[in-house]
Ligand SMILES: Nc1ncnc2c1ncn2[C@@H]1O[C@H](COP(=O)(O)OP(=O)(O)O)[C@@H](O)[C@H]1O
């Protein structure tokens with residue numbers, strides 16, 4: 001039988017019980033870890049000597065105590081003598097059954113961020129991309145000038161020097177290509193949602209992959225033929241599948257590389273959002289490759305822009321995928337071990353009423 005003490009010890013969120021005079025009554029083991037001190041040293045110490053918070057909290061805490069109401073504070077830097085400040089969310093509530101005692105829970109942003117990944121990805125992408133877009137615009141014109149000048153120069157050069165001007169032109173082209181990808185982000189319009197046959201999208205992507213970047217792999221179709229229509233923007237979803245197929249092809253071996261396109265229906269898949277609303281995302285599409293898996297060092301950040309494990313990668317492919325899917329209200333997840341990576345898209349189905357009439361063939 002679990003006791004209250006077990007519960008206190010198991011609670012993964014750093015938590016402090018505060019006495020009537022803002023003294024520390026107890027801290028749990030997560031808080032011991034967080035502050036890097038033992039509960040024994042903390043007990044009895046004045047809270048504000050131990051906890052450095054960059055917000056005027058004493059008064060609000062006193063008010064919450066007086067009124068018996070909870071208090072939530074977002075995005076404050078919390079530190080202590082032993083630890084550098086870290087951005088946290090604080091939740092404070094009266095302790096039931098102990099007069100004037102309060103419970104303080106500290107959620108470091110890393111934890112909070114993980115739970116709402118698609119949202120944080122979106123805003124991180126937004127700021128980094130916004131900056132890059134501005135740069136892209138500024139760089140493209142002078143770059144065209146540089147390329148032109150190099151081409152003019154090359155007309156009067158011998159073979160050895162030609163190599164150098166060719167290098168200028170080639171490298172400039174590479175930068176232009178990168179800039180165009182950055183601009184693609186900014187030009188992305190909100191999805192034009194309509195009923196889409198996701199298998200048509202997968203087929204188109206598969207065929208174009210086999211003609212180009214995926215010529216060396218075999219792509220296996222494993223579809224649930226009874227899958228209902230999805231609600232999405234066919235062009236944007238095609239872009240998503242192409243980006244995922246491109247990564248999968250790049251990961252798969254030159255010989256024996258295999259990619260499986262898997263679709264299935266999962267009636268119970270619902271996404272619960274931070275605001276409490278839920279959405280049903282029953283259509284599942286998996287892109288599975290038999291490559292080496294995600295590099296450990298970047299596995300947690302692959303959906304962020306400019307994160308790449310490849311020498312000439314831009315790190316924009318998955319950032320775009322993540323933005324499009326989150327604009328669709330969908331969800332993307334990845335599981336990866338050496339020998340297999342699975343990228344799974346979860347999408348909403350088309351509203352039932354206009355399913356047959358609005359279906360477009362293209
Ligand atoms: N199927 C996969 N298998 C292994 N690693 C992958 C896979 N897909 C993505 N990655 C990793 O994620 C990184 C980011 O991918 P992406 O955003 O498309 O950028 P890029 O392909 O330009 O590097 C890749 O560089 C690679 O290291």
Ligand SMILES: [Mg+2]
Pocket residue numbers: 243246247316317318
């Ligand atoms: Mg890529």
